Amino acid sequence: MTAQMIDGKAIAAAKRQEMKTMVAELKSEGVVPGLAVILVGENPASMSYVKGKIRDCKEVGIYSRLLRLPDTVTEAELLDEIKKLNEADDIHGILVQLPLPEQISEQKVIQTISPEKDVDGFHPTSLGRMMTKQDSFVPCTPAGIMEMLKAVHVPIAGKHVVVVGRSNIVGKPASLLFLNHNATVTICHSKTTPLAQYTKQADVLVVAVGRAGLIGAEDIKPGAVVIDVGMNRNEKGKLVGDVEFDEVKEKASFITPVPGGVGPMTRVMLLENTLKAARKINQYRKAHA
Numbered sequence: 001m002t003a004q005m006i007d008g009k010a011i012a013a014a015k016r017q018e019m020k021t022m023v024a025e026l027k028s029e030g031v032v033p034g035l036a037v038i039l040v041g042e043n044p045a046s047m048s049y050v051k052g053k054i055r056d057c058k059e060v061g062i063y064s065r066l067l068r069l070p071d072t073v074t075e076a077e078l079l080d081e082i083k084k085l086n087e088a089d090d091i092h093g094i095l096v097q098l099p100l101p102e103q104i105s106e107q108k109v110i111q112t113i114s115p116e117k118d119v120d121g122f123h124p125t126s127l128g129r130m131m132t133k134q135d136s137f138v139p140c141t142p143a144g145i146m147e148m149l150k151a152v153h154v155p156i157a158g159k160h161v162v163v164v165g166r167s168n169i170v171g172k173p174a175s176l177l178f179l180n181h182n183a184t185v186t187i188c189h190s191k192t193t194p195l196a197q198y199t200k201q202a203d204v205l206v207v208a209v210g211r212a213g214l215i216g217a218e219d220i221k222p223g224a225v226v227i228d229v230g231m232n233r234n235e236k237g238k239l240v241g242d243v244e245f246d247e248v249k250e251k252a253s254f255i256t257p258v259p260g261g262v263g264p265m266t267r268v269m270l271l272e273n274t275l276k277a278a279r280k281i282n283q284y285r286k287a288h289a
């Protein structure tokens with residue numbers, strides 16, 4: 001079997017096209033959705049991600065404001081900037097690019113962002129709402145994975161989903177989201193042994209570890225759906241995922257490439273969350289005018 005590739009780049013491009021209309025509709029009601037992005041320091045990967053996010057905003061008509069701070073910034077200074085953005089009427093979503101320098105507590109930063117503007121979906125309020133199946137901002141990578149599976153009509157309910165990785169950004173929220181969609185979920189991590197015993201049982205395998213070559217053809221079940229969240233540079237400097245794409249594609253039914261798979265979907269879900277935040281704030285204002 002040769003797997004069908006899930007083209008995240010194309011799915012995301014189509015979604016951005018749809019979003020242009022939705023953004024224009026909101027603008028006709030007098031609201032321009034606005035996203036603030038805070039970038040601390042000069043981490044090249046973070047700089048590149050942020051540049052992409054700003055470019056995406058421009059494409060769909062979302063206003064964006066980039067705030068760059070030196071990596072010597074104090075926690076108090078950063079929290080003050082967030083508080084100002086919490087109060088800013090032209091900003092509906094706030095994203096602080098992670099990781100942050102050592103002197104700053106990521107949790108304090110996340111918890112200072114107003115839950116109404118938490119477009120990353122990392123605030124305990126968002127996560128708690130998701131855990132209890134209430135409407136919430138869903139972290140962008142898990143949300144993007146769901147959208148890709150929907151786009152290629154892969155059913156989730158009743159399937160065994162194995163998530164490798166338990167980060168707060170991907171693994172844990174993805175597991176919860178699959179559970180909310182009635183999957184049976186297994187979460188694996190660095191202490192899971194033997195990993196292959198679990199991954200081989202997956203109908204849908206989500207790999208979010210950050211180690212090139214972690215999953216080979218021998219680690220999956222024939223016909224599995226394989227979602228690769230990894231982003232690694234191999235010895236030739238080429239961008240690769242956690243999955244041995246060439247061999248796994250011969251055994252899987254669906255597979256996401258790296259690059260061009262989960263990455264573009266993560267980016268487009270940030271735009272969706274920003275639009276959702278702008279709509280909610282607009283509705284609240286209309287109701288209380």
Ligand code: GUN
Binds near residue numbers: 141169
């Ligand atoms: N760093 C890597 N991924 C992300 C993300 O989704 N959001 C934020 N804020 N920082 C990140």
